[in-house]
Amino acid sequence: MTDSKKGFSQDERKAVYRVLRERxxxxxxxxxxxxxxxxxxxxxxxxxxxxxxxxxxxxxxIVVRDPAxxxxxxxxxxxxxxxxxxxxxxxxxALYAQLKLEGLLEAPQHLCVVCDxxxxxxxxxxxxxxxxxxxxxxxxxxxxxxxxxxxxxxxxGWVSILDPYAIKDLLRIPPGAELVAYLSIGYVEEFAERPDxxxxxxxxxxxxxxxxxxxxxxxxxxxxxxRQ
Amino acid sequence: MTDSKKGFSQDERKAVYRVLRERxxxxxxxxxxxxxxxxxxxxxxxxxxxxxxxxxxxxxxIVVRDPAxxxxxxxxxxxxxxxxxxxxxxxxxALYAQLKLEGLLEAPQHLCVVCDxxxxxxxxxxxxxxxxxxxxxxxxxxxxxxxxxxxxxxxxGWVSILDPYAIKDLLRIPPGAELVAYLSIGYVEEFAERPDxxxxxxxxxxxxxxxxxxxxxxxxxxxxxxRQ
Numbered sequence: 001m002t003d004s005k006k007g008f009s010q011d012e013r014k015a016v017y018r019v020l021r022e023r024x025x026x027x028x029x030x031x032x033x034x035x036x037x038x039x040x041x042x043x044x045x046x047x048x049x050x051x052x053x054x055x056x057x058x059x060x061x062i063v064v065r066d067p068a069x070x071x072x073x074x075x076x077x078x079x080x081x082x083x084x085x086x087x088x089x090x091x092x093x094a095l096y097a098q099l100k101l102e103g104l105l106e107a108p109q110h111l112c113v114v115c116d117x118x119x120x121x122x123x124x125x126x127x128x129x130x131x132x133x134x135x136x137x138x139x140x141x142x143x144x145x146x147x148x149x150x151x152x153x154x155x156x157g158w159v160s161i162l163d164p165y166a167i168k169d170l171l172r173i174p175p176g177a178e179l180v181a182y183l184s185i186g187y188v189e190e191f192a193e194r195p196d197x198x199x200x201x202x203x204x205x206x207x208x209x210x211x212x213x214x215x216x217x218x219x220x221x222x223x224x225x226x227r228q
Numbered sequence: 229m230t231d232s233k234k235g236f237s238q239d240e241r242k243a244v245y246r247v248l249r250e251r252x253x254x255x256x257x258x259x260x261x262x263x264x265x266x267x268x269x270x271x272x273x274x275x276x277x278x279x280x281x282x283x284x285x286x287x288x289x290i291v292v293r294d295p296a297x298x299x300x301x302x303x304x305x306x307x308x309x310x311x312x313x314x315x316x317x318x319x320x321x322a323l324y325a326q327l328k329l330e331g332l333l334e335a336p337q338h339l340c341v342v343c344d345x346x347x348x349x350x351x352x353x354x355x356x357x358x359x360x361x362x363x364x365x366x367x368x369x370x371x372x373x374x375x376x377x378x379x380x381x382x383x384x385g386w387v388s389i390l391d392p393y394a395i396k397d398l399l400r401i402p403p404g405a406e407l408v409a410y411l412s413i414g415y416v417e418e419f420a421e422r423p424d425x426x427x428x429x430x431x432x433x434x435x436x437x438x439x440x441x442x443x444x445x446x447x448x449x450x451x452x453x454x455r456q
Contacts, residue, residue: 008243008379015236015243016379020274020372041436041451046248048436051374053388055423055431062441063449084356092351101354114445122431123320126329128312130388132363136408139367140374144248146279147375151236151244160281160354160361173445180364195283203283203350208269208276213290217342217401221291223269 019147022191026155030106030186034065039152040109043185046148052137053130054122059141062171064110069170073182074104076166077159084161099200102159107184112167113142118176138180145183155188247375250419254383258334258414262293267380268337271413274376280365281358282350287369290399292338297398301410302332304394305387312389327428330387335412340395341370346404366408373411383416 008016035043044061052058064070081101088096104110115138126133146156164179173179197203212221236244263271272289280286292298309329316324332338343366355361374384392407401407425431440449 007381008247011239012243012246013379015240016247016375017270017274018240019236019244020376021277023277023279025279042245044440045436046245048434048439049249049251050371051251051253051386051423053386055425055433057434057439060439060441060445062443062445064443066443069443080357084353087352087356096353099353121434122425124315125312125324125327125425125430126388128315129308129390130392133386133388135360135364136367136370139364140371143278143368143371146368147244148248151241153235158279158281158361160358162357164358171443171445177445195279197283197350197353202353205283206276206285206349208273211276211285211288212272213288215290215292215294215297215399217288217290217399217405 019151023146023150024155024191024195026157026188026191027100027103027196028106029188029190030103030108030155030184031188032108033187034108035154035185035187043145043148043152043154047141047145050137050141050144052122052140053127053133054125056119056122056134056137058116058119058121058134059138060114060116060177062112062114064112064171065108070104070110072170073110073167076162076170077102077104080161080163095200095202099202100196101161103157103184104159107157107186109185111183111185112171112179113138113181113183114173115178115180117178135178135180142181142183149185150191153187155186155191157184159184247379251374251378252383252419252423254385254416254419255328255331255424256334257416257418258331258336258383258412259416260336261415262336263382263413263415271373271376271380271382275369275373278365278369278372280350281355281361282353284347284350284362284365286344286347286349286362287366288342288344288405290340290342292340292399293336298332298338300398301338301395304390304398305330305332308389308391323428323430327430328424329389331385331412332387335385335414337413339411339413340399340407341366341409341411342401343406343408345406363406363408370409370411377413378419381415383414383419385412387412
């Protein structure tokens with residue numbers, strides 16, 4: 001029996017559930033020490049082992065370390081954030097202004113994650129009916145990287161308050177490729193127990209029951225009964 | 229020091245990397261024994277702890293157990309698969325015809341995963357510039373569930389050879405909500421060492437170097453140098 005045929009032990013299962021539970025979106029507290037190349041490659045290998053439609057593996061990872069480039073990306077954020085802030089008024093606007101929504105200058109490296117939608121790999125399998133699954137494969141890779149990073153004590157922050165076309169311009173991403181995510185990555189001292197937006201009072205955690213349905217979208221799942 | 233402040237031990241890290249590496253897209257070998265409700269809820273809790281833009285938590289999970297409904301979904305697959313098969317000719321067509329691309333009838337339960345794009349949760353944070361991130365949050369939840377399932381000895385298969393509108397119709401999913409994924413779920417005896425499509429010769433694993441770039445999309449990452 002090879003290792004991969006053995007089931008996960010109780011301890012291994014606990015570790016898996018722990019990383020799923022304790023992963024955080026990190027926007028502050030990055031340490032200046034850059035990631036060693038071997039460490040970064042472990043994270044990228046984890047991403048690269050994600051599922052992909054038709055085994056297309058359409059993810060492309062651009063490692064951005066140049067401080068000048070990181071500062072330019074930060075400018076793109078500032079611009080988009082200003083535009084977004086205008087949309088909130090009164091208390092919600094005051095709360096928005098206080099949020100720390102990115103750690104682009106502090107994190108010693110960024111990762112821009114792109115979907116090479118035009119790639120012939122996978123021979124189109126699974127994408128005739130749902131072409132958007134190529135992008136979804138890339139998101140699976142991002143989540144893999146995020147979890148591996150958490151286990152290594154490395155924070156990852158996903159910054160979506162950006163004009164994707166401005167980023168594509170800066171990073172010379174061709175029109176045929178799609179910007180999926182822009183991440184900041186770096187070592188941190190600690191991880192918050194609860195998500196930043198929850199602690200700041202921006203939004204509450206929904207209950208599991210509120211997102212579950214049985215058989216049909218409009219039919220609730222009787223969770224309490226089910227748990228018995 | 230609370231548990232969540234402690235770093236991951238060497239063994240915990242190994243377990244995390246193991247689950248990332250050994251997760252498989254399962255299209256066959258499902259056992260008839262249905263998932264206990266408590267087990268299914270653990271998987272759904274794992275999904276529900278995914279990151280989401282603005283803490284929007286837009287995922288909605290429909291558990292489908294009714295055999296008649298599962299058979300209807302299988303019919304939707306057959307229809308889409310027939311249309312897809314026509315697109316391949318010669319050797320590729322012969323290979324496509326041999327692939328087992330779903331386990332919808334064998335798996336005792338399905339999970340339809342939907343994005344409630346219209347939800348006001350999260351107050352639009354992060355979605356002014358990149359509205360597609362609500363869907364990406366749902367994909368992160370799917371990957372979480374997939375990994376938790378692997379650790380529990382439960383197979384998950386993502387079926388994208390489906391007309392999403394036909395599925396929305398069957399499951400009474402309103403126009404405002406988006407079908408993101410349709411999954412089969414069930415216990416399995418074992419997991420394949422390599423992805424089905426790789427073993428069948430449909431597509432090869434790409435090297436990590438081929439998907440990495442440095443600073444710009446068109447600039448290679450010198451991986452061998454970096455690994456030293």
